[in-house]
Amino acid sequence: MMWEQRVVVPLKICLVGLFGILLVFQTLSLPGQFRYMAEQHPEDADQRWPLTAIAVFLVLCVQVVVVATWKLLGLVSADRIFTRDSLVWVDVILGAIGAAWLVVLAIFLWVGFHADDPGAPMLLLLILASGTVLGLLMVVMRALLRQATVLRTDMEGVI
CATH class of the missing domain: 1.10.287 (Helix Hairpins)
Structure with a gap:
């Protein structure tokens, strides 16, 4: 087994964990934080939804990178990383x-x-x-x- 193959499984486990953490932030933590900020500072409450949308979008960008990295790891496992398919994910x-x-x-x-x-x-x-x-x-x-x-x-x- 090549050393690259030994790294793929732990990296995939880490990517699953990272994706799960990002999902919690995206759906619970960030919206809750901006709601709390709006309650504590009513003069800035109009910024709650734009800030929530921006934060959720930025987390979504990281999630896209995680999914694309997962797909690239699949190509590494299949010994197909040096194909045009990999360029799409990059x-x-x-x-x-x-x-x-x-x-x-x-x-x-x-x-x-x-x-x-x-x-x-x-x-x-x-x-x-x-x-x-x-x-x-x-x-x-x-x-x-x-x-x-x-x-x-x-x-x-x-x-």
Whole structure:
């Protein structure tokens, strides 16, 4: 058994756990937190639903990445990672990262223009920079996967 195969099962277990935690946050914790904030600060109660929708959307983006990673692990298990099927799932990951990045950028700009304290904009800038690095890293990984796929296809043609 290759070492990659030994990592797939524990990683899938971790992905199931992560997906479950995200689901709890998405359906219970985040809506409850924003409801509580609206009760404690009635002057900001009009922000409850937009903030809930944004938070749920961002969690959904992470869930999409988890599902796409699961699918890629299935391709690894089947020794089909170097096929065009894998590129589709990497594109899904890139789309989710891009969508989340755009939402965080919009939040950063809104908070940046309305903040009295630099703490929140700085935190959002850190999240934005991390998302940028992650997205660009995925672009590089996609290019490497594409090159490996082409090389494997060529090698299979020779054999």
